[in-house]
Amino acid sequence: MIEIVSAERCVACDKCVLACPTNVFDRGPGGVPVVARQEDCQTCYMCEAYCPVDALFVAPHTHPLPAGSPLREEPEVAGAGLLGSYRERIGWGRGRVPGARLAVGPDLDRAGPAPAAGRAPAGPARGARD
Amino acid sequence: MRLDADVLVLGGGPAGAWAALGAAEAGASVVLADKGYLGTSGAAAGGGNNLWYLPPDPGLRAAAIAGRQRLGGLLTDVDWMARVQEETFRQVNRLASWGYPFPRDASGQERRSSLQGPEYMRRMRRRVHRGGVRILDHHPALELLADEAGVVTGAAGLRRQEGFARWEVRAGAVVLATGGCAFLSRAFGLNVDTGDGHLMAAELGAELSGMEFSAVYGASPEFGNHTKGLMMQYATYYDERGRPLGTAGPAGRDLLARRLAAGERVFARLDRAPAALREAMRRSQPNYFLPMEKAGIDVFTQPYPLRLVLEGTVRGTGGLRLSGEDCATTVPGLYAAGDVATRELVTGAASGGGSLNGAWAISSGTWAGAGAARFAGTRGPLPPPGALRPAGRAGMRPGGPGVGRAEVDAFVAAVQERVLPLRHNYFRTAEGLTESLRLLDPLWEQARDRLGAAPGDGRTALRAREAAALAAHARWMYRSALARAESRGVHRREDRPAAGPGLAHRLLVSGLDRVAVRRDPVAPRLLTGAGVP
Structure with missing residues (x-):
């Protein structure tokens, strides 16, 4: 869930307010977004992708983290290089190679280990989404 | 507007x-x-x-x-x-x-x-x-x-x-x-x-x-929600004491579901991924790897606990x-x-x-x-x-004054209680489906007659309408599941574990107050001929 909005980094563009598919943010004083409805966050990282200044951090947990958790603290998260990490990994931002160029899912599939005995090449119950 | x-x-x-x-x-x-x-x-x-x-x-x-x-x-x-x-x-x-x-x-x-x-x-x-x-x-x-x-x-x-x-x-x-x-x-x-x-x-x-x-579920880490299937082909499953249970794939999925339904934890580690491929895997699948890295888990060396999340x-x-x-x-x-x-x-x-x-x-x-x-x-x-x-009715035009957010949330939780747990939805039986419908039918009536927000409460209005849709969906699912007295594809009937002869036809379902299932008069048209298994 969304845990950090860095007021220091935020440029009040409010792109996250618009891009969040579950409407978690409200525009706050001075345009800095506030997490108005954290319980509606679906942990999809889209706000991180759309933030041009890496001011947002979405923890990978589907419940709010308890007080004192390091993933709620901006200095710790920034120090670990995790602010803006989703945007970096999908290759968005000036000078980056679009991650889409590297998304070689099916190739990995073919390069993978031989299927174990009794395992069909693709499960009847589901296929891989990505 | x-x-x-x-x-x-x-x-x-x-x-x-x-x-x-x-x-x-x-x-x-x-x-x-x-x-x-x-x-x-x-x-x-x-x-x-x-x-x-x-x-x-x-x-x-x-x-x-x-x-x-x-x-x-x-x-x-x-x-x-x-x-x-x-x-x-x-x-x-x-x-x-x-x-x-x-x-x-x-x-x-x-x-x-x-x-x-x-x-x-x-x-x-x-x-x-x-x-x-x-x-x-x-x-x-x-x-x-x-x-x-x-x-x-x-x-x-x-x-x-x-x-x-x-x-x-x-x-x-x-x-x-x-x-x-x-x-x-x-x-x-x-x-x-x-x-x-x-x-x-x-x-x-x-x-x-x-x-x-x-009845489709995706495997995600216990704490999170990313159900990225592709990487699980490299996983080995372990029990709580670190004993290997098997590998991913249909048999592994079944094992995973049975253990989790029984309240036992299952862990995964991608130890079957070739070392030479690991860097390319990280680069190509940030949606799988980044959440794990954020959580401080190295998936190639550390087993992490799994859950199954309903994808319906x-x-x-x-x-x-x-x-x-x-x-x-x-x-x-x-x-x-x-x-x-x-x-x-x-x-x-x-x-x-x-x-x-x-x-x-x-x-x-x-x-x-x-x-x-x-x-x-x-x-x-x-x-x-x-x-x-x-044309909207259930969840938006209640007979009475409407309800507050807490009642809508409780309604959603009541529907979820019958559709999210593996024991109700993944492992289906005639008895379990009948019991679910016995509980879901009055929920539908509640959605139709009572559910809806008070004027001015827009956020509750949206959730109330979604809640009605969940209840309708659950009833169509389970009426159809009851009518299909066999296992086929992702529909698993524990009381009918095999595909039924003569049941290779589609089922249609309709209705809100009264849900009816019938056989699709249009038969599946299959590719036939030399070499088709």
């Missing part, structure tokens, strides 16, 4: 985007309204898609159809499958010509069989915008509008970032591209998929198909029945594309996963958009807005 258009598209995932393009390219004026934001909404945006993208090699395409119809429990339709192959190939090549950055192989050749979600949907938004489509973000639809003859003539909803004011769009045809239903399970990117479109269509008498193929009819198969090649539903003026439509025609009883569902979104979106534009072109002047009948 009132607008007019030839075609109104509800939903801004890939299917909605392709539908809007298809309608605009047919010359229609188009409005697209999404609950969230076109670009981030839906199952595809947050993740990625492998695509059923096959070059026009008849042998290759026939083999792919033969393989999928067998996996799909022989419920598929060969003509629809061939059309999807053709249309997907054509449209993905267009996407490439628009500049989508596909990966290249060692020889510099583009590999067009996978899409990265954020990039794909950002580009689709741009394309839709340039196509002259009016995009309404954060405009959840609540209900359809019909003319005197019952022809769909628009929709209405709330502007959730403008004080929840009502919006209405009058249109000559409507495309539903509202996604499947994952019951607010918090599965990755799926909380926008609450089955709203199914309910809106059913209120005008639409039929659904394949709703029993809905998003990754399942069921949805609105289609009555024509243009993706018309059984309601005049109403078209369906993507996961809101049944995907049985191309995936049968098996999950379409990303590959077929991704191809289906592109193809069905294109056809539904063009079909809706054609239909709109045949209509004369539309009735004045005031003459249209708003």
Whole structure:
């Protein structure tokens, strides 16, 4: 869930307010977004992708983290290089190679280990989404 | 706010985007309204898609159809499958010509069989915008509008970032591209998929198909929600004491489900991934690896605990029945594309996963958009807005004063209690399904008679309507599951573990107060001939 909005980094563009598919943010004083409805966050990282200044951090947990958790603290998260990490990994931002160029899912599939005995090449119950 | 258009598209995932393009390219004026934001909404945006993208090699395409119809429990339709192959190939090549950055192989050749979600949907938004489509973000639809003859003539909803004011769009045809239903399970990117479109269509008498193929769960870390299947092919499962249990795949999935249903924890470690491949894996699948890195887990060396998250009819198969090649539903003026439509025609009883569902979104979106534009072109002047009948009932027009948020949340939890647990939904029995329906039927009556927000409480109004859709969905699922007295594809009946002879036909379900199931009079059409297993 969304845990950090860095007021220091935020440029009040409010792109996250618009891009969040579950409407978690409200525009706050001075345009800095506030997490108005954290319980509606679906942990999809889209706000991180759309933030041009890496001011947002979405923890990978589907419940709010308890007080004192390091993933709620901006200095710790920034120090670990995790602010803006989703945007970096999908290759968005000036000078980056679009991650889409590297998304070689099916190739990995073919390069993978031989299927174990009794395992069909693709499960009847589901296929891989990505 | 009132607008007019030839075609109104509800939903801004890939299917909605392709539908809007298809309608605009047919010359229609188009409005697209999404609950969230076109670009981030839906199952595809947050993740990625492998695509059923096959070059026009008849042998290759026939083999792919033969393989999928067998996996799909022989419920598929060969003509629809061939059309999807053709249309997907054509449209993905267009996407490439628009500049989508596909990966290249060692020889510099583009590999067009996978899409990265954020990039794909950002580009689709741009394309839709340039196509002259009016995009309404954060405009959840609540209900359809019909003319005197019952022809769909628009929709209405709330502007959730403008004080929840009502919006209405009058249109000559409507495309539903509202996604499947994952019951607010918090599965990755799926909380926008609450089955709203199914309910809106059913209120005008639409039929659904394949709703029993809905017991689909994805494996995610216990603490989180990212259900990225591809990497699990390298996983070994362990019990709490570190003893290996098996590997991923169908047998592993069964083991995982049985242990988790019994309350035992299961851990995964990607120790079967070749060392040489690990760096490329990290680079190619940030949606799987980054959340684990954020949580401080090295998946190649540390076993991490798993859970199974319901993905319902998003990754399942069921949805609105289609009555024509243009993706018309059984309601005049109403078209369906993507996961809101049944995907049985191309995936049968098996999950379409990303590959077929991704191809289906592109193809069905294109056809539904063009079909809706054609239909709109045949209509004369539309009735004045005031003459249209708003069709929404359950969850939005209660007999009484409406209820507060807490009661709506409790209602959602009551539905979830019957559909999320593996013991009720994954491991189905006649007895368990009957008991679930005994509890769900009065919930539906509650949704119809009581559920709805007090005036001015827009946020509760939206959730109350979603809640009604969840209840309707659960009942269609379980009535169909009870009627299919066998196991086939993702529908698992513990009391009927084998596929039943003579049951290789599709099931249709309809109705809200009274839910009825019947055999589809249209039989599956299969690929036959030499070499087809």
